[in-house]
Amino acid sequence: MDDAITLKSENFRNEARTGVIDCDVHNAVPSIQALFPYLEDRWRDYVVEHGIKSLEPNYYPRGTPLSARPGSELPNGHPPGSNLDVLRQQALDPWNVQYAILNCLYGVQMIHNEDWAAAMARAVNDWQNAEWLEKEPRLRASIVVASQNPEQAAEEIHRLGEHPGFVQVLLMVHSEMPYGKKHYWPIYEAAQQYGLPIGIHAGGVTGYPTMPVGWPSYYLEDYVSQSQAFQSQIVSLVSEGVFKKFPQLRVVLIESGFTWLPSLMWRFDKNWKGLRREVPWVNRLPSEIIKEHIRLTIQPLDESPKPEHLLETIEQIRSEDMLLFSTDYPHWHFDKNEEALPAKLPPRLEKKILSENARSVYRF
Amino acid sequence: MAKIEEQKAMETGKKLNGIIDCDVHPHPKSYQVIQSYMSEPWKSRFNAQTGLRGMYDNPIHVNRLDSVTPDGGYPCSDPEFTRKQLLDEYGINYAILLPRAFVSRYSNPDFAAAIAAAFNDWLAADWLDNNNDDGRYKGSITVAPQNPQAAAREIERWAGHPHFVQVMMDSGSTAPYGQQQFHPIYEACEKHGLPIAFHPGTEGVGINQSHVAGYPTTYMEWHTCLPLSAQAHLVSFITEGVFEKFPRLKLVMVEGGSAWLPSLLWRLDSEWKPLREEVPWVKKRPSEYIKEHVRLTSQPIESPDDPKHLLMNFEMMDAKNILMFSTDYPHWDFDSPTRSFPKMPEDLKRRIFFENAKELYNLE
Amino acid sequence: MKKHIVATVEEIPAGEKKFISVNGKSICVFNVNGEFYALRNSCPHQGAELCKGSVGGMTVYNGSSSEGFDVSFVKKGEVLRCPWHGWEFDIKTGKSIVDPKRCLVKSYDVTVEESDVEMINAQVETYLVTIKSNYVLVHV
Ligand code: FES
Numbered sequence: 088m089d090d091a092i093t094l095k096s097e098n099f100r101n102e103a104r105t106g107v108i109d110c111d112v113h114n115a116v117p118s119i120q121a122l123f124p125y126l127e128d129r130w131r132d133y134v135v136e137h138g139i140k141s142l143e144p145n146y147y148p149r150g151t152p153l154s155a156r157p158g159s160e161l162p163n164g165h166p167p168g169s170n171l172d173v174l175r176q177q178a179l180d181p182w183n184v185q186y187a188i189l190n191c192l193y194g195v196q197m198i199h200n201e202d203w204a205a206a207m208a209r210a211v212n213d214w215q216n217a218e219w220l221e222k223e224p225r226l227r228a229s230i231v232v233a234s235q236n237p238e239q240a241a242e243e244i245h246r247l248g249e250h251p252g253f254v255q256v257l258l259m260v261h262s263e264m265p266y267g268k269k270h271y272w273p274i275y276e277a278a279q280q281y282g283l284p285i286g287i288h289a290g291g292v293t294g295y296p297t298m299p300v301g302w303p304s305y306y307l308e309d310y311v312s313q314s315q316a317f318q319s320q321i322v323s324l325v326s327e328g329v330f331k332k333f334p335q336l337r338v339v340l341i342e343s344g345f346t347w348l349p350s351l352m353w354r355f356d357k358n359w360k361g362l363r364r365e366v367p368w369v370n371r372l373p374s375e376i377i378k379e380h381i382r383l384t385i386q387p388l389d390e391s392p393k394p395e396h397l398l399e400t401i402e403q404i405r406s407e408d409m410l411l412f413s414t415d416y417p418h419w420h421f422d423k424n425e426e427a428l429p430a431k432l433p434p435r436l437e438k439k440i441l442s443e444n445a446r447s448v449y450r451f
Numbered sequence: 452m453a454k455i456e457e458q459k460a461m462e463t464g465k466k467l468n469g470i471i472d473c474d475v476h477p478h479p480k481s482y483q484v485i486q487s488y489m490s491e492p493w494k495s496r497f498n499a500q501t502g503l504r505g506m507y508d509n510p511i512h513v514n515r516l517d518s519v520t521p522d523g524g525y526p527c528s529d530p531e532f533t534r535k536q537l538l539d540e541y542g543i544n545y546a547i548l549l550p551r552a553f554v555s556r557y558s559n560p561d562f563a564a565a566i567a568a569a570f571n572d573w574l575a576a577d578w579l580d581n582n583n584d585d586g587r588y589k590g591s592i593t594v595a596p597q598n599p600q601a602a603a604r605e606i607e608r609w610a611g612h613p614h615f616v617q618v619m620m621d622s623g624s625t626a627p628y629g630q631q632q633f634h635p636i637y638e639a640c641e642k643h644g645l646p647i648a649f650h651p652g653t654e655g656v657g658i659n660q661s662h663v664a665g666y667p668t669t670y671m672e673w674h675t676c677l678p679l680s681a682q683a684h685l686v687s688f689i690t691e692g693v694f695e696k697f698p699r700l701k702l703v704m705v706e707g708g709s710a711w712l713p714s715l716l717w718r719l720d721s722e723w724k725p726l727r728e729e730v731p732w733v734k735k736r737p738s739e740y741i742k743e744h745v746r747l748t749s750q751p752i753e754s755p756d757d758p759k760h761l762l763m764n765f766e767m768m769d770a771k772n773i774l775m776f777s778t779d780y781p782h783w784d785f786d787s788p789t790r791s792f793p794k795m796p797e798d799l800k801r802r803i804f805f806e807n808a809k810e811l812y813n814l815e
Numbered sequence: 816m817k818k819h820i821v822a823t824v825e826e827i828p829a830g831e832k833k834f835i836s837v838n839g840k841s842i843c844v845f846n847v848n849g850e851f852y853a854l855r856n857s858c859p860h861q862g863a864e865l866c867k868g869s870v871g872g873m874t875v876y877n878g879s880s881s882e883g884f885d886v887s888f889v890k891k892g893e894v895l896r897c898p899w900h901g902w903e904f905d906i907k908t909g910k911s912i913v914d915p916k917r918c919l920v921k922s923y924d925v926t927v928e929e930s931d932v933e934m935i936n937a938q939v940e941t942y943l944v945t946i947k948s949n950y951v952l953v954h955v
Pocket of ligand 1: 858860897901
């Protein structure tokens with residue numbers, strides 16, 4: 088498939104030989120029945136008796152252009168990303184991917200019954216292991232947890248923490264309360280114990296407005312506003328001292344956009360200088376904590392009509408370690424593969440984004 | 452110095468430096484003053500003892516400690532002292548006054564409207580019609596969004612007043628402000644040539660949605676995230692086609708930060724491309740509506756370590772046309788007219804400190 | 816460097832302060848638990864009259880505990896908070912808490928000397944009495 092991409096720079100060509108690391112690829116559950124072999128009897132019966140057809144979330148409504156890259160739809164009506172062969176052809180081979188990290192978005196975080204949610208998360212993880220990790224050595228996966236009950240989520244991390252195929256714990260950005268709150272700390276404690284970063288992905292709980300001022304009318308607003316939710320989660324994680332308590336913990340923001348980061352850091356630092364007494368455990372600039380502990384994947388690229396603006400924004404972040412390559416397959420953000428990266432990146436930085444930064448966050 | 456200032460300086464005997472301060476917060480001498488403008492049943496229900504917002508109170512001081520009036524009165528409650536400490540001290544030509552009635556937090560729309568009306572009566576009597584011989588105080592008409600028809604009537608009540616120059620709502624809300632339910636307010640604004648301004652402060656308070664996922668723990672988080680609601684309202688305004696429907700309407704985002712604007716517009720433009728069929732009334736790229744319709748006030752200006760980064764950001768957001776200087780006097784996060792900005796080219800400075808607001812508010 | 820008599824010891828009790836002007840500079844003398852310190856009355860951040868801020872202690876982090884964080888309130892009476900943006904300064908050193916290396920306010924030596932005012936070769940601005948007493952002197 089080498090000829091499938093127009094290689095973008097010398098550097099990329101080199102990287103394409105040794106392999107890039109794609110930090111955001113979505114494997115989809117083809118149908119709820121696919122999970123039955125991995126679901127405990129009690130809950131399988133529950134799903135069948137209740138006539139539950141699917142927990143596929145509506146983060147990417149079917150038929151919306153963003154939701155499926157051309158060619159990723161499947162003839163059998165199963166969701167894009169649910170077929171390993173297609174995913175190999177479209178996401179792994181063209182990029183010469185060394186590793187791709189699967190972030191399975193299934194609506195377990197939307198379930199209000201904590202026990203059922205935890206059971207579904209276990210089933211999804213066992214299904215991921217059997218159907219994806221064991222069949223394709225280039226794949227790694229995130230542990231899906233039901234954050235509704237952090238104690239149970241931590242148990243799931245303990246169950247899979249030693250498994251080499253799982254490299255991250257997945258949370259969704261829309262939560263019932265800010266992620267810095269002590270309520271969630273059992274998850275972080277367990278993740279740190281196994282050297283697993285926390286991935287936070289767009290999407291999340293139902294019943295809580297997705298905009299900072301209530302419910303939007305349109306999907307466009309909903310999607311654009313995800314980046315505000317990410318900002319508030321960072322502010323919470325830093326302010327509550329999560330990284331003080333768990334100094335080895337890393338958090339990867341996935342599908343968050345990153346161009347908003349400089350403005351947030353500037354405001355956060357300025358406020359901290361006057362208000363630090365409220366959070367004495369934050370005893371250095373918030374931006375320093377962010378640079379040390381937070382990573383962000385690059386898709387979707389919020390691109391300015393002037394390409395130099397994107398490079399200036401990256402310069403304003405003042406760190407070369409934070410950005411991680413991602414395609415967000417099968418979601419559609421770019422027409423040509425080379426558009427997955429910002430144009431004219433300095434070669435050294437491009438190399439770091441394509442693989443080095445990911446290698447320093449994930450335990451491959 | 453421009454001619455107008457020379458003239459003014461001669462008339463008033465005071466030096467004016469070509470500054471319009473777009474965010475100044477006059478406060479009633481006591482809440483009984485507000486109560487005196489109310490009629491029953493609201494009069495006795497209005498709690499004249501406290502004006503508290505109830506939560507997220509500042510852990511240091513909410514007002515500059517040196518802004519208490521000479522007779523020990525509430526900061527910015529005496530037009531003469533404010534004239535001396537703010538206008539004359541810095542040579543400010545005009546101050547745009549935004550009283551903080553925090554009305555969007557009330558569940559009862561009639562009560563909210565009654566409080567808003569009383570604040571308007573007080574502002575007109577104490578700051579605009581009197582104590583304003585030099586005409587340097589310009590006011591904002593406070594309206595409550597809970598009942599948009601009533602808000603429109605309140606706008607009618609004051610339209611034509613020589614010193615009311617805009618309409619103002621709290622940005623803490625139950626729904627994004629672009630939605631059709633709010634359009635009667637914008638219709639009235641457009642009819643009378645009054646910009647609509649949004650100001651933060653009621654986020655997550657009273658009936659309003661929290662601007663973050665759940666409720667933050669500290670004031671620092673709450674305050675750092677305030678720009679998120681400004682961002683959401685702006686996305687809503689553009690997506691709902693408000694500027695297509697009201698082509699002469701101007702929107703002012705006050706005290707919601709500004710450095711985030713380029714990033715948000717890049718994101719909105721990028722996602723609008725695939726999703727625009729959903730919102731066909733958005734006829735041009737979202738960012739193209741800004742210059743004609745949207746202004747942002749500067750305080751609290753984001754302060755990166757490297758001032759060059761802020762200047763880059765000014766270029767990205769077209770600050771020359773859309774940023775308007777403000778101090779937020781008498782609040783704790785006041786930006787000094789002489790010390791808060793990095794060194795800038797004269798013409799850029801003049802646009803930000805004077806021309807943009809002068810044109811928007813039709814001042815001389 | 817000259818010594819300037821600025822007050823008698825009794826004039827500034829513990830926890831109080833006095834504003835003075837020396838060579839056109841606004842300076843403030845603080846009595847912190849019986850010891851005297853003097854700071855320039857101008858905030859290095861945006862130039863507020865720093866010494867009009869409030870004086871108190873500060874909350875600091877000691878380490879993490881099983882419950883969360885172990886925090887204590889220290890330096891009571893030694894911390895000056897700017898009246899504008901609330902940045903904290905250590906009255907004894909003039910250094911800010913958030914950025915002690917780069918953000919600090921000028922501090923001046925202060926001594927207490929028992930003396931007859933006119934005997935000292937100092938610029939006496941407001942005190943023309945010649946009684947023996949303990950005086951606070953600022954070295955500017
Ligand atoms: S002027 Fe003192 S903290 Fe800003």
